[in-house]
Amino acid sequence: MPHDTYTYDVLIIGAGGAGLRAAIEAANGGASVGLICKSLLGKAHTVMAEGGMAAAMGHNDDRDNWRVHFADTMRGGQYVNNWRMAEIHAKEAPDRVRELEAWGAVLDRTTDGRINQRNFGGHRYPRLAHVGDRTGLELIRTLQDHTIYLGVTVHMEHTVVDLVLDDGRAAGALAYDRERGRFHAFAAKAVILATGGIGRAYKITSNSWEGTGDGHALAYRAGAELIDMEFVQFHPTGMVWPPSVQGLLVTEGVRGEGGILKNSEGRRFMFDDIPDNYKPQTASDPEEGWRYVTGDKSARRPPELLTRDHVARCITHEVKAGRGSPHGGVFLDIAWIREKMPNAEEHIKRKLPSMYHQFKQLADLDITREPMEIGPTTHYIMGGVRVDGDTQMSAVPGLFAAGECASGINGANRLGGNSLSDLIVFGKRAGEFAAAWAREHAAPRLNQAALDRLEQAALEPFERGAEGENPYMVQQDLQETMQALVGIVRTESEMREALERLDGYKARASRVGATGHREYHAGWHTALDLRNLLTVSEAIARSALERQESRGGHFREDFPEKRAELGTVNVMVKQDTGGAMQVSRIPIPPMPDGLKQVIEEQKS
């Protein structure tokens, strides 16, 4: 029996940017709102975001507007995006940023006091509203304080075990509090998932421990559909050492300032593999590359600045060929510019202050003197819960999703800066439409027997006690498998093997044990997280098998080219009545002529 029951109009799961923005909107819409988060308020993964929020306000270049932003987003996503979401996002992001500013967000300014915007990969004009390289902290702080201001109830350090349905519609959730290990029932007319990503399914990730695919898996088990799960973004430069920081991002700015990639033989390998369609825009030798990064407009960019997916694959290739660094990455060297400039040390510290600090503080390494060891890191999943582009409601009535756990806006690849803006645009919409749904529908019933069953199942690890397997060992093996077999470079045979191994982990997950009491029991929590990790891992592997082509973040060694017939479909997974994962292709609805025209006009 749950310890107690809370009743809300709208229940929101996750308190990162999307969850908080949804809470604000739902509360403003007159709904009673409950917010559940796994960590303390303000500590969600959003806090780690650095670059900024993309919004076509045109402050730094008045040629920018929603049409350009829309076209950039679609090009980045290789046209398998939900075009309606890309349109809404481009149109509404400026107002969402201004709103955040009005609530007090600290943002870097132009000399005349307007919001300053910076350049970023894939965005035609300077578009990212930002504050230094800590935009995520500011975003979450502002939303958090506004949430408190509105009096939203926050249940901190609670984890949701499963959603509960009433006659097919969302009715609430069962959660446990991490502090005491007690179960709590939440009844709600509408539920919003805002749980972020899945990075913890991989060994090397930039995500915090919270990224275990909870929302993806909760939705899937409740009968919702997941799409685009094969599209995982691997950022080329993550820290590989020391272990506590493995996977943490090393900003693209290091390469922008002249940082070069080298293998263990000291070779600058990026010059060895430049795709034909990028050759005209890429430097022909290191000298030209250096001129580019020092501002010579006649020079072409060095190959280190090719697209994220390509650079990540080249690094992987070097490591697989045995030319990696001691800890399984390659070398990213900015210290070499000492040969080029007398004041290099100062220059690096001034241009890359947080990177200098990050390596000094966390790896005890001086980047002005030594090369960094870096490797690709699992950064973001484009795939997630399939939602209606306008309302963010899933196929399960009353169940909404927003932010990284929802899918559609990014297609096959996300542009940097489009994530923070996604959170506030679609967080707002999810909150608005969930509150409206709650107004129009009567309270559902919570099925007590179902809650009891969920609680019993969640406590099983204690029954096995010390006899059961250590859940960390299963998690670790799963992460190794996903990293090695469903990572940056994929082939059918490896993914089939991964699926076989996942079956084995499923069996092991049902045998894991936990000992002692339920208070703050990290081992038990991991035992429960395993279920979600297994679901998203299987969804990624099955979707990646289905997409027999290479597009965006998804690269198949056995199908290295794009295929036109796959450019008009999304891959979808859904649980069938027997509990098995069904994979299908669903056609992307045809784009209205007006939007097609926008894309055409922006091609020139």
Place this chain on the structure above:
Amino acid sequence: MGERIRLQVARYRPEQESEATFDEYEVPCPKDWVVLDGLNHIKDRIDGTLAYRWSCRMGICGSCGMTVNGEPKLTCATFLADYAPGPVRVEPLRNFPVIRDLVVDIGDFMRKLVKIKPWIVRQAEKPLADGEYLQTPQELEEFKQYSMCINCMLCYAACPIYGLDPKFLGPAAIALAQRYNLDNRDDGAGARMATLSEHEGIWGCTFVGECTQVCPKHVDPAGAIQRYKLSAAVESMKSFFLPRGA
């Protein structure tokens, strides 16, 4: 991984003991391991019941503050090798009730946070279509430093005043109030004054400065407190000497 170091970790399990005891664990100690690596090693390999908070591993979420050999530290940024040959004593942050092992209850801080109204207070909102509220880089510079706080609670753990008088608002909350007071978009200084000026507000601080020393983000709460005291003193002088409404 030849080098190893002993960690003496505070354990407190309220259902079985009335006060904290120490468990000792031996963990690897390569030169680039931080205290948090040591704790994760214990949790994953030796004892899955050890309770502590952490998240980002990069010093931005402010979850992993603990007392390391007597000093408040972010454990993701504190190297084990700096304490060689050990042992290293890891305890929960001081001045907070302990919930379990290394986890403390920061509810008191969360309640104080609300009291200082950490949001923009203004007479009237303008429509979004009218654009943003202007703020020059100079105006931003006035308070930007105070906006760097990550709520890691190290300053509360270090504050001798908060240790003696839990009613004291404390460094981070006052610095945050100043962050808003000094923001040119805000009109809330008056509304915050009642909270800041009451006995447990800024007057509680005797300017010891420990908060500023331990702050991993160089927020300088002590400076914020000092600055507010000065302006509050001027305000109260004015109200004393000048007729009402002047």
